[in-house]
Amino acid sequence: MPRIVDHEARRRELTEALWRVIHRDGIEAVSVRTVAAEAGCSPGALRHYFPEQKDLIVSAMDRMSERAGARITALEPTGSPVDRLLAYCEQLVPVDDERRFEAGAWLGFITRARRDPELRELSDRVQRSLRGFLSQALDGLGFDADEVVRLHALVDGLTLHLLLHPGQITPEEVRARLRAHLEGLPRRSV
Template structure:
């Protein structure tokens, strides 16, 4: 009897195989053949799930975003709203090996998105989702009375978004200088600076 294969699970495995190839060889090296080889499949088998490289790359890029959302949804939230905000924002940073790999491939995807309209659309969607999420955190500081009502929400959300992006990029480029503790401390200190004195 043939082995039953869960279609979504197999796509997930292939998406993660694409990440590993991208980490080793860059996004241009993530051919259907190389990703199939990394996943232990034939290129023909991979085509049952993705008809071409663009579909595979788009799925792999979206997988990064979905994993971040899943971790946030499953986070161990407490009654401490400030700490919950730190927890959510930490999911956007490469604080461990799993998130570092995700960030490395996310950066590679976004560079390719500059010249690939299909990936550009996905990149823009995720950017807007992240922008909204960060704005919600800044708004939350005000609504919870942690920051004053005079706070310029859009401006502070933009600053926080730039801080997150900058930390993530520095951590990927210089992991020895931007480790987990340093990134968490910078993030915490920035949010603390927004609290009402």
């Protein structure tokens, strides 16, 4: 009897194998061979799902963006507007292992995207989407949405500090810095 394969689940497993390779060895270690080995399959089996290495990378970037988006969408923050905005922002910085893994892989993707126009467009689209989300969150919670550039820069900067210099700043310090920034944001004028 032929084996029934869940193709979507297999594609997800292969993209997750790519994330692990990037997380462990860096974006420069990504090849069809290394990802196939990480996934426990042959390079030919990987190519069945992703004919080109770029197809795999694009899929992995899309899935990572969807994963973070789903986590944010599932939030139902409570408390003050600052508490709610902080809950959203915490989903964007690597304050735990899951988000550290995601942010490290994403950093690898955007490094590769600097040299590849197709990946750059995807990276730019994700950044525009993130900025749009932050703008909506600011506006929806009564803050001045013009502050979105500063907030986005702070989130990106804290992410880089946590990834590149993990011993120099703790997740608790990141939360405190975010909270202090959010508490100082101007409220939308009525």
